Amino acid sequence: MPDVRVLVVDDQETFRRAIAAVVSETDGFVVVDSAGSGEESLAAVARLRPDLVLMDVNLPGIDGIEATRRMTLDPDAPVVVLLSTYDEDDIDISGCGAASYVAKAAFGPDRLAATWAAATTWPPTQPRQAEC
Template identity: 40%
Template sequence: MDSQREPVRVVVVDDEQLVRMALRLVIDGEPDLTVVAEAADGDAAITVVDEQRPDVVLMDVRMPGRDGLSATRELLTRPAPPRVLMLTTFDSDELVLGALRAGALGFVLKDTQPPRILDAVRTVADGEPALSPAAAARVIAAATGPRSAHARNSSREAARKQLSALTERERETARAIADGLGNAEIARRLGITVATVKAHTGNLFTKLAVENRVQIALVVRDAEE
């Protein structure tokens, strides 16, 4: 990360105080990251995010009261919402896909090694998806798992209709995103600038009515089934 940039501002949301303390210690030990607030549940998270306007929210999924998925949905209705990285001890298809449907940009497990969590925070801050290997595997399995012929045909037709509204460059960008490439890698593949990649990606969010890059990849995969 550019040393001239301001540190990425992070809010940590978890119902366990020891977890929040540990995450704060790890994050604040990095010169390019800083924890600006903590919250113990979803309602408190919304309040502190509105007050602090962080770059990234490290959000626990399951908490008493309002859970992390509900809080994420609420936060992402805000103008210029933060990037959300879900953090949990649980690992299930329902939670992974629920977090992505809610608009989270990443999903890591609490037993992930601290350096990987820090990398995920930085990745999400840059607008890139960050999924733990286990979470990524579950997303792919859910997207490509057995479905009825009717369901596959319906999904394929809907996805192809969505892609047909794109320009050729936007389709190439969507394909590259589905291949798991980051912005710099897409720029090299297509021979364009990173700024242009970001512009195309922004157009994809609007035209495909999606909220993150994983959802773009799922549209592409549905179209190719």
């Protein structure tokens, strides 16, 4: 089975590098690129067609929730996992198309693998898109 192709999106270079390091340490996952804004993430998804997007919530311009909503309109959209420094209880991702939310402090190889496994067991006919 080929590696899961991951796009890392965060406006802070330090976090992009940290997230990319976690992805690289996780068997079966490979970083294909990174982006620093919602606009860049949309262009990168169209160009690279990653399997998974790790998307920061707070981004300049189009924020992570709106970028997620836009990219998940495509029937061949990647799985999007939202990341932020907020506690999980403080974020409402219902309806924006994201598979899940993970606090940056809790993000690690085990959480990445478990999140991917949970997201890819969805029935393919179940829509992930709704109102944000």
